[in-house]
Amino acid sequence: MGLVGHRARVRTFHPRRGRMTGRHADALTRLWPRWGVAIPEAPTCRLDLVTLFGRRAPVVLEIGSGMGEATVEMATADPGRDYLAVDVHTPGVASLLAVVEERGLTNVRVGLGDAIMLLRHMLLPDSLGAVHAFFPDPWPKARHHKRRLFQPDHVALLRSRLAPGGTLRCATDWAEYAEVMLETLTADPGLVNEYEGYAPRLAARPVTKFEQRGVEAGREIFDLAFRRR
Template structure:
């Protein structure tokens, strides 16, 4: 998907949008769909496993207890990439239900294939725009955690309007979290980490869980798997910043 917006610099795009900004902004997406070759395993995931673990917007508002057949902690991850981290979490925590949201077919196919091979029953997947899934499919106050790990930083000032972390988005996330539920963000771009902290610290109804000596950031929690990309970055001396905010009661 190409950027249809004017490339001229605009000072208004270099700061987060107001909370009143519409979430479905015409022509503006936080992601770009890229074509990619599908492996046999990825194709199998989409063709054979999807009917069992895949979810669609057309299904509307979900009853999560009915969907998973139990009442359990619920975690949603937006933009899971190739799914390695989400698979690891779902396998390590069978007592928790996970929902992944990703638009790229190879990643969705890979995750589904792995979930099937490992016999995971606590994982479901949307191949949809995350904003629409949050707005149309996930009930209010239904999530214990929402994870947003390494979203596209859109580093150019003219593209900052494409960043998913905006006041309107974090307010939508807040409404889907249970009181006390957490929004966990991570990025390897220092400037985006600062942006995230600015947006979150200004957002009503959240509190930063970081200790005073590390605020606004927290050390990488043990429960967040270390990705291959992140491990490589650490070896090269690249930084990673985690932020965890809790919804007020």
């Protein structure tokens, strides 16, 4: 898919600015036509995942992939599934594209834009094997809670795109948000908690620089694992 003009909409994310290195700018120019997925502000067509990846395999949607550290490690260790990593931060998208090329990964595609728009307008129901949302913005101020990813209508949308038996894995280092996430996911009638309360850390998820900063600041990490009925 061609790279189109992108103006981030403030929804469940903070728009961020950042400069790209020459290496990353080169990667974006060369690799976007091959592995990039543009998510317009007003999508008008569905995304064919079989065509996108060139095979029929379970697809993991990663929401907020950042610089792509977790995506690369998990996709490398999990060649039987395909990974669609989505972020609104262009330097992060470019960085991930560069590393995908360096590692020779064939099971990663990279989306630029609002994951909610992708879910709502571009992905079919029952089309995903898993959704990962690691360290979404906690939007700590009360007046911003409506922007959180984990609220009932967004969770219902996430669940509807999972195939039956598909999994939703998430993590946060914000204790108050962890409680909200657990309550909201538990309340969804189509999801089942795979553990009693919080889940053990997903072994395949690497410790990213972002997570390490939270640990060094003394924040506890909370993991959750739910499955679609």
